[in-house]
Structure formats: C-alpha cells, structure tokens
Amino acid sequence: MIGLLNSEFRKVVSLRFWWILGLVPLVVGAFSGAVTLPLVRAVAEGLGGDGTVANSVATVFGVVVALFFVVLFGAVFAAVNVGTEFRYGTVTPTFTTTRSRDGVLAAKLAVTSLFGLGYCLVVVLVSSALLLTFSSDADLTSTWPGLLGSGLVVALAWTLxxxxxxLVTRSTVGAxxxxxxxxxxxxxVVRGILSGLGGGAVGAMLPMSATVGTVVNGASSNGVEELPLWPxxxxxxxxxxxxxxxxxxFTVRTRDVT
Structure with a gap:
C-alpha cells in the first residue's frame, strides 16, 4: 500500500495542474479577507450598526468566499486527477501490474483527499493572516476554529x-x-423546481445547501435556522x-478499463 501511495503522490506532483488549480483559491483567499472587513464595517457604521457584529460577519464572509473557491477547485482538481488516468489510458497498465483495483483506487482517493485538505488549510491560514494584518478588529477568536474545522470537512467531502x-464519467471534461x-x-435551478413542487425540505439536503450550512453554522455560535444545521x-x-x-x-471494478 505504501508503494501505491508513493506512486500516486509522484503522479500528482509530476503534473502542473495541482498547483495551477491551487493558485486561484489562494489568490482569492488573500484578497477576500483583506477587502471584506473594511467594506462591511463601513456599511455597518453608516447604518449605525454594531461594529462587533460587523467584524464577526465580515470575518465569516471573507473566509467563506475563499472556502467557496477552495471547494470548487479542490473538486475540479480531484476530477481532473482521476479522469486524466482514463483519458490517457495510464490506468490500464496500473491495474494490470497490481494485485487489485481496490488498492489503486484507495491510494488515489487518499492522495487526492490529502491535496484537497491541503488547499483548504493553506487558504484559510492565508485569509486569516491577512485579516489580522489589515485590521486588528477582525473577530477570529470565536469564528476561526469553527471555520477551519468546517472548511476541512467540506474540502474533504467535495474532493471525494x-x-x-x-470515476463515474471517466472524463475530465464531463466531470x-x-x-x-x-x-x-x-x-x-433544482432547488427552485423542488420548492415549486413543495419539496423545499428535499432541496435543503442537496450538496451545496449542506455545504453552506456546514460552514456558516460551524463558524457561528448561534445557528442560522434557515440553513441546514449541525450535525x-x-x-x-x-x-x-x-x-x-x-x-x-463500483463502475471501475465492474467495467473494462481498456
């Protein structure tokens, strides 16, 4: 298994897409936190609102914007990393030279998940550091642990x-x-259709809705009831x-990969 993990890791780092896909969320994370806090605070002061609440909202919003791109690009990275094997046919010799496909798939998913978690960790750290750099009023004490924990959960889930x-589509483009x-x-669109049919509760169980609920309610001390709650x-x-x-x-194990 160690050999398979090393092989999958070398495959990823030998290609440029792993760090190219990581640049966008990193740049967004660098600017979202720095820009969001002064804007939200200015609006709150103009409306006569509570500056403390504004700081909390700005902190959550800035990092959540960065997490949105982390989740998207982490999922795209995973799809490209897996789909490329089928696109260029490199998965065939890999399967034929190993004992079972299960070990190869497990190693690929483990390494891919590791990179997805790495994307999230780096971006959250960068966003948080810039929030503290540009403003000492940023409220990270109460929100940061929840943001980091929930961010890692959604990053892992969307990478998978x-x-x-x-694996299902065997296509980088399709996925x-x-x-x-x-x-x-x-x-x-799907949520709108479900709501029109009276299935709003079902719409709340869709992946993006669950993602928003996980991050926002994970970072907030008071749960937002309009969003899916923990756990x-x-x-x-x-x-x-x-x-x-x-x-x-199941698809990979039961279909011919040639």
Whole structure:
C-alpha cells in the first residue's frame, strides 16, 4: 500500500495542474479577507450598526468566499486527477501490474483527499493572516476554529465528490463541467423546481445547501435556522461524497478499463 501511495503522490506532483488549480483559491483567499472587513464595517457604521457584529460577519464572509473557491477547485482538481488516468489510458497498465483495483483506487482517493485538505488549510491560514494584518478588529477568536474545522470537512467531502464523478464519467471534461454547472446555477435551478413542487425540505439536503450550512453554522455560535444545521449538514454532505465514491468504485471494478 505504501508503494501505491508513493506512486500516486509522484503522479500528482509530476503534473502542473495541482498547483495551477491551487493558485486561484489562494489568490482569492488573500484578497477576500483583506477587502471584506473594511467594506462591511463601513456599511455597518453608516447604518449605525454594531461594529462587533460587523467584524464577526465580515470575518465569516471573507473566509467563506475563499472556502467557496477552495471547494470548487479542490473538486475540479480531484476530477481532473482521476479522469486524466482514463483519458490517457495510464490506468490500464496500473491495474494490470497490481494485485487489485481496490488498492489503486484507495491510494488515489487518499492522495487526492490529502491535496484537497491541503488547499483548504493553506487558504484559510492565508485569509486569516491577512485579516489580522489589515485590521486588528477582525473577530477570529470565536469564528476561526469553527471555520477551519468546517472548511476541512467540506474540502474533504467535495474532493471525494470530484473524484467520484471522475470515476463515474471517466472524463475530465464531463466531470469538470458537471461540477462547475452545479456550483453556479445547477443546484439553484433544482432547488427552485423542488420548492415549486413543495419539496423545499428535499432541496435543503442537496450538496451545496449542506455545504453552506456546514460552514456558516460551524463558524457561528448561534445557528442560522434557515440553513441546514449541525450535525445534519456535514453528515448529509459526507453522504453525497460517499455515495459518489461508491458509484465510481463500483463502475471501475465492474467495467473494462481498456
């Protein structure tokens, strides 16, 4: 197993896409925290609001914006990392030279998840550091542990979702397009349809809704009841991740990879 892990790690670092995909969320994280705090505080002061509340809101919002891009690009990285093997046919010699496909898949998912968690950790640290650098009023004491913990949960889940889609579709393009469309408008459309049919509660269990609930309610001392609450939100998101990984695993084990 150690040999498979080393092999998968070398495959990732030998290609440029792992750090190229990590640049965008890093840049967004660098600027979101620095820009959000003064803007939100200025608006709050103009409206005569509580500056302490404004600091808390700005801190959460700035890091959440960065986390949104971390989650998206982490999922895209996973889809590309897995799908590339099928696109160029490199998965065939890998499977034929190892004892079982299960070990290869487990190693690939483990390494891919490690990079997804790394993306999240770096971006949250950068965003938080810049918040403290640009303003000493940033409220990180109460929000940072929750943001980091919930951020790591959603980063892991969406990395697995991206990998699962890559295994199911065996296509970097198909999996990437699916992820981007779902992130931007797909789930909003589905939720709108479900709400119109009286299925609003079902819409709250969709991946993006569970993601927002996990992060916002994980960082907030007072839960936002309009969003999925803990522990239901992270458990729902992890369910989607495991379901897609299971579907992809089953597909790879039962279909001819040549």
């Amino acid at each position: 979702i991206g990998a699962g889609l890559g 990437t397009v699916t992820l981007v469309v779902w992130f931007t408008i797909g789930e909003l 239901g939100a992270p458990l729902t998101l992890l369910f989607w991740a495991l379901a897609l990984v299971a579907a992809g695993w």
